[in-house]
Amino acid sequence: MNLISKISPQNRILNRARLIAEEVLKKEEEYEHFSDQELINKSDDIIEYLANNNPLDDKLVEALCIIREVIYRVHNKRAFKVQIIGAIIVYFGDFAEMMTGEGKTLTLVLVAYLNALYKKGVHMVTVNEYLVKVGAEFATPVLNFLNMSVGQITANMNEYEKRNNYNCDITYTTNSELGFDYLRDNMVTNYANKVQRGLWFAIVDEGDSVLIDEARTPLIISGEPQEEIGNYVKADRFVKTLYPQDFTLDPESQSVALTESGVEKAQKFFNTKNYYNFENSDIIHKVTNALRANFTFFNGREYIVKKDDDGEDIIALVDQSTGRIMEGRSYSAGLQQAIQAKEQIKIEPENLTVATITYQSLFRLYKKLAAVSGTAITEAEEFLNIYNMVVVTIPTNKPIKRIDHPDYVFDNKRTKWKYVIADVIRRHENGQPILIGTASVEDSEILHQLLERVNIPHEVLNAKNHAREAEIIACAGEYKAVTIATNMAGRGTDIKLSPESLEAGGLCVIGTERSDSRRIDNQLRGRAGRQGDIGESRFFISMEDTLFSRFATDNLAKADDKLSEDVISTKFFTRLLNNTQKKVESLNYDTRKNLIDYDHVLSNQRELIYKQRDKILISLDNKDILYRMLDSVIDYLIYQSHNKPNEDIIDIKKLIDLATQNIFYDNYLNQDEYYGLKFEQIKTKLKKDCINFFEQKEQLMTPTIFNQILSEIMISNIDEEWTKHLDITSKIREGVNLRAYEQKAPLNIYVEDSDKLFEKLKHNVAWKTVCSIGKINYVHQDYSDLNSEFIVNDNEINENNNSIDFENFNESIPTDQTIQESFDGNQLDNEDDKNNN
Incomplete structure (x- = not known):
């Protein structure tokens, strides 16, 4: 093995970035002497150079020198070597792990400029609107200096404002708004109403939070409610009658299932002889959700009950990694309603999902993706496998002086809280600022009450008062300040220490x-010791904590022998903690990987649907697509008119009746003209009659109006069938693990069923489009409710070898590849992509 092969990819990437950064630093004095206009001219020259399809790599040092000097002139801040190194790593599409306080905001401006030189749009993605505002306000004067525009997206913007901001060279936005805008863009009925201009390059700040923690909850846009709410209450009442022997609860997977006695009770309660009968699928679905809501989801941990603007109680989801409320998010598949029933608040009808996407699928749509965070190395394998990013740890600008003390372990929570309060009192008397991290809203409230009893002034930061997050954290480094925070710990906001605080020992972080x-623990520790400041951290834990009660039950018996009422800290517990966390991290990774495996199927289908929609909306003449649909519809009509299956003997009267019933006016077709024709001649004749029929309609309406009507019908049918597809596939996915009798892997069953359903979707879109166009009589007629009464039987579709092939519709646009090619592994490029390449 040679020396090069022994060097890790991380070190190779870091060494390359270090060499480039050193070249930049050497040119500092040279660029100091350039006038403002000379810097602008140099930047414009690079833009022109890239416009001629030249790579930025050749001009990378020059570009970094320009933006570094401009930042200094605007903000009086000179980028450190480590910040330049971080920017280079992110520029090349990897993940830069930069410790808290190392200046990620400035680093991100460096790399935003580098990618904005291509003039294709750069998305700066972060976790909340406060950080969007902070980032944009720092970047705007710098990039405006170089004649570049900076936009920021907020949830309250209208369509016009969003479009203008997305059209800027660099756009700051939250991950959730970015995702919802993408989904909304693919629901428009007019292409001009889109707000995004394409997904070229994204830089994700707090990348581990967005790409790992929030990846477990998909973004969902819902449509009209689809069912009654009574059964949710009934299922909740049933679950509340159960005893522990009536259900099993797996602490690790958080799955709940009825035992034999539970099933017997369910059959009596719901008055059914066989609980697992197919006709009880809705009952099973609601009981399963009620079990989860009552035994694995808790107020103050997974969600909170809060008042909305109208004073009504609502369920608000809590991000388990940050402690922040996930605004605008709700659980899907009936779980939200089950929790509402449990908490006895107003139950909203379960909405139909009309659009959904996971963050994994969203960010993998970008041509180039990179990220930055203070904590990522523990998930390095996942970032590489899923996002193709290498995590590189950037050296700190100054040595870390924080002291990370060994954990204190206790037998129970009561003893733990006693020692936490004692430690806070001691440090507070010395004037040392303290940040106390809690795992839940409930724990933060307990600690709040305990501190009030001993008269220690403090601030509480949790999901209930997250609006003051930045204000609370900004003061957390003041002399004698005591701050309680859930896991969010003001992430993205610097805790700056006063001189008195530094003399008192710097910030002390206490984890409870x-x-x-x-990674989450490291985030909390990292709040102390920024930029070479002194500081301390220590965790106070008990054997009653969630981590042990859920995942380390086998080792608790051994631990009891080592514990007393006093604090204890041993290698045994250190090893137990580390092993337990690794076990949980592995389980969570498997969960996310499983989500990706299933979502990959839906992701491919979603891309096909969205690309087809775009092509229809852009095209000025969609008749070619209509005629390709027509080919398959005719095949299907003829198949239905066979006297015997698999024989080329057609019942002409049946064929004419079916065609007239679903497409033509009465007596439009001349049945006599079809007698005596051979099989292929009948197909040709019927297609010719259909085309003539449609052309007559087009002449009455004018080509422009006909295409507008045709486009709207196609889009309406695609959207309607896609919504049905999402609903059915979600239910299949939910119950696929119960189909063990098929002796297939659940994922394989889901893939097979989803593929069949997608074929049915394509068939139904084509059938309904052709029939709807056929039944239009007048230009101004309201055709939106026109649907064929012809019922498509699933078995007939499966048996029909000439079933509709939706992919072939794209052949109507010869400048593009067909959707079929994307099934073979080739990505379709949209028009923007082609212009950019």
């Missing part, structure tokens, strides 16, 4: 429970 992930 170990998280499921070492």
Whole structure:
């Protein structure tokens, strides 16, 4: 093995970035002497150079020198070497792990400029609107200096404002708004109403939070409610009658299932002889959700009950990694309604999903993706496998002086809280600022009450008062300040220490429970010791904490022998903690990987649907698509008119009746003209009659109006069938693990069923489009409710070898590849992509 092969990819990437950064630093004095206009001219020259399809790599040092000097002239801040190194790593599409306080905001401006030189649009993605505002306000004067525009997206913007901001060279936005805008763009009925201009390059700030933690909850846009709410209450009442022996609860997977006695009770309660009968699928669905809502989801942990603007109680989801409320998000597949029933608040009808996407699928749509965060190395394998990003740890600008003390372990929570309060009192008397991290809203409230009893002034930051997050954290470094925070700990906001605080020992971070992930614990520790400041951290944990009760039950018996009322810290517990966290991290990774595996199927189908929609909306003449649909519809009509299956003997009267019933006016077709024709001649004749029929309609309406009507009908049918497809596939996915009798892997069953359903979707879109166009009589007629009464039987579709092939519709636009090619592994490029390449 040679020396090069022994060097890790991380070190190779870091060494390359270090060499480039050193070249930039050497030219500092040279660029100091350039006038403002000379810097602008140099930047414009690089833009022109890239416009001629030249690579930025050749001009990378020059570009970094320009933006570094401009930042200094605007903000009086000179980028450190480590910040330049971080920017270079992100520029090349990898993940830069930069410790808290190392200046990620400035680093991101460096790399935003580098990619904005291509003039294709750069998305700066972060976790909340406060950080969007902070980032944009820092970047705007710098990039405006170089004649570049900076936009920022907020949830309250209208369509016009969003479009203008997305059209800027660099756009700051939250991950949730970015995702919802993408989904909304693919629901428009007029292409000009889209707000985004394409997904070229994204830089994700707090990348581990967005790409790992929030990846478990898909973004969902819902449509009209689809069913009654009574059964949710009934299922909740039933679950509340159960005893522990009536159900099983797996602490690790958080799955709940009825035992034999539970099933017997369900059959009596719901008055059914066989609980698992297919006709009880809705009952099973609601009981399963009620079990989860009552035994695995808790107020103050997974969600909180709060008042909305009208004073009504609502369920608000809590991000388990940050402690923040996930605004605008709700659980899907009936779980939200089950929790509402449990909490006895107003139950909203379960909405039909009309659009959905996971963050994994969303960010993998970008041509180029990179990220930055203070904690990512523990998930390096996942970032590489899923996002193709290498995590590189950037050296700190100054040595870390924080002291990370060994954990204190206790037998129970009561003893733990006693020692936490004692430690806070001691440090507070010395004037040392303290940040206390809790795992839940409930724990933060307990600690709040305990501190009030001992008269220690403090601030509480949790999901209930997250609006003051930045204000609370900004003061957390003041002399004698005591701040309680859930896992969010003001992430993205610097805690700056006063001189008195530094003399008192710097910020002390106290963790009151170990998280499921070492990464989350490291985030909390990292609040102290920024930019070479002194500081301390220590975790106070008990054997009653969630991490142990859920995942380390086998080792608790051994631990009891080592514990007393006093604090204890041993290698045994250190090893137990580390092993337990690794176990949980592995389980969580498997969960996310499983989500990706299933979502990959839907993701491919979603891309096909969205690309087809775009092509229809852009095209000025969609008749070619209509005629390709027509080919398959005719095949199907003829198939239905066979006297015997698999024989080329057609019942002419049946064929004419079916065609007239679903497409033509009465007596439009001359049945006599079809007698005596051979099989292929009948197909040709019927297609010719259909085309003539449609052309007559087009002449009455004018080509422009006909295409507008045709486009709207196609889009309406695609959207309607896609919504049905999402609903059915979600239910299949939910119950696929119960189909063990098929002796197939659940994922394989889901893939097969989803593929069949997608074929049915394509068939129905084509059938309904052809029939709707056929039944239009007048230009101004309201045709939106026109649907064929012809019922498509699933078995007939499966048996029909000439079933509709939706992919072939794209052949009507010869400048593009067909959708079929994307099934073979080739990505379709939209018009923007072609212009950019």
